[in-house]
Amino acid sequence: MKFLVCISNVPDTTTKITFTPDNKEFNKAGVQFVINPWDEYALTRAIELKEAQGAGTVTVLNVGEADTEPNIRKALAIGADDAIRINAHPKDAFFVAKQIASVAKEGGYDVILMGKESIDYNGFQVHGMVGELLSIPTVAPAMKLDMSGNTATLEREIEGGKEIVEVNTPFVASCQQPMCEPRIPNMRGIMTARTKPLKVVEPTTDAPRTEVETFALPPAKQGVKLIPAENAGELIKLLRNEAKVI
């Protein structure tokens, strides 16, 4: 079975977010980029399923410029077989989805796995767009994924519960915990990753449909009002009479 895993290159979760002085761009200076945490679930689960089937391939795909290659290599070190980088600045979700759909169409993948959402632009949309572009189902966000032949059984998170969904290949799923325990690269993986194929492909000519005009940070908090522990009940009065939230 052919798995395609889409990974996004995002600022490490501990990053203090700042912008360029004109507030038009994210300030990348000194920021460490990682594989989007949710995409790690997609990657590990694809590798596990391939191993269980005893055959098949896991291809990782990133839409990004050359600076994303360290994280693509990391995905290869974790256990993907080969990689494709679409050489473009990922301008928006529509643009990215078009690139992924074009690779997916050509490669004839059975299962396309993504993360729930990117932790930078928080779109939660690339998976739905890709499914629609390919006219195949998308299951998002999936907490569990098992395969039996060409049929997948997934648990999809809904507000207050879960749905059990069955789909046949090909399909798209976006992954989140507790699907699996994301793997980290081992020494052997890191060595073999260097020689695994990483193909660079030029993008399609599709234009993005959205454009960020400016960024802003949330307003700073006024400072905390401390209530002595002996007098804890006072807090409840403040929440009713001052903050008016209860």
Added chain:
Amino acid sequence: MSVLVVVECDGGEVKKSSLEVASYGSQVAQMLGTTATAVAVGEATEANLAKLGEQGITKVLYDSEPRLKEFVNGAYTKLIATAAQKEDSKLIVLANSNIGAAVGSRLSIRLEASLATNVVALPQTEGGSFVVKRGVFSGKAFADVMLEGDRKIIAVKKNSIEALHEEGKTAQVESFSAQLTDADFADAPKEVVMQDQAGGVLLPEADLVVSGGRGMKGPENWNLIEDLAKALGAATACSKPVSDVDWRPHHEHVGQTGITVSPNLYIACGISGAIQHLAGVNSSKVIVVINKDPEAPFFKAADYGIVGDVFDVLPKLTQAVKELN
């Protein structure tokens, strides 16, 4: 051309987040000099749909096909696309929920529309452009995003828009059929399993949240969290390490890699306030932190704080709420 608003219903009622979405839609409609029509999904009653007039909705389209009671991506997408066509809608507004965002992304392709999810404010429409503010970097920042093209879809984040309540106004409920066939229900779920919610309040929809971290020491102490939550009518939540070791279920885990909540009140008990945790909760209107360490980083993000032991403070708070009620 009217603005089309997608309202999600559950057990006959319109979800609170959808009342906000309806209010958003009707206010944009007014800005654009048109009216707002709603299309309802899920289990609804005609009386509750008519009450959407209070949120400024003029007309509600309702397809009574019974299989639409549960979320089916294919069917919902077609239903909304058909309604958009019928109403000649250039703008669709939905909730930024696991339903709204999933359907919105498919619709954006089908209708060739630009899409913004996680939107937190009404658009700016000066000079013919259309700019919306959306949350980015997992709650750590906002971006003003311009939507291009003449068709647009917006998914509105919960609790970022005040719902309108114009007493006594009613919407006209119109039955409508999207002519759905079996093929549209091909991706219907085999089974739906609902969790037992402590006190019956769903975390993503909650106005009040009481949350516990590693400082709670173990699952056997969660009655302290639950008692306060119950007294307040709040939902319960937890930090990531707490769900990682199965003290609490995964759906309660909030933060950058869990769910994002933006309630009116978030009470953090024995949570240090790591940056990844804050990312999921810092758009809460009021944050209360209870921690025995005065240096805990969470205090910097808090509105009210108590430096103290949760095992001592929580029962006092529960008692105070009971006395107040």
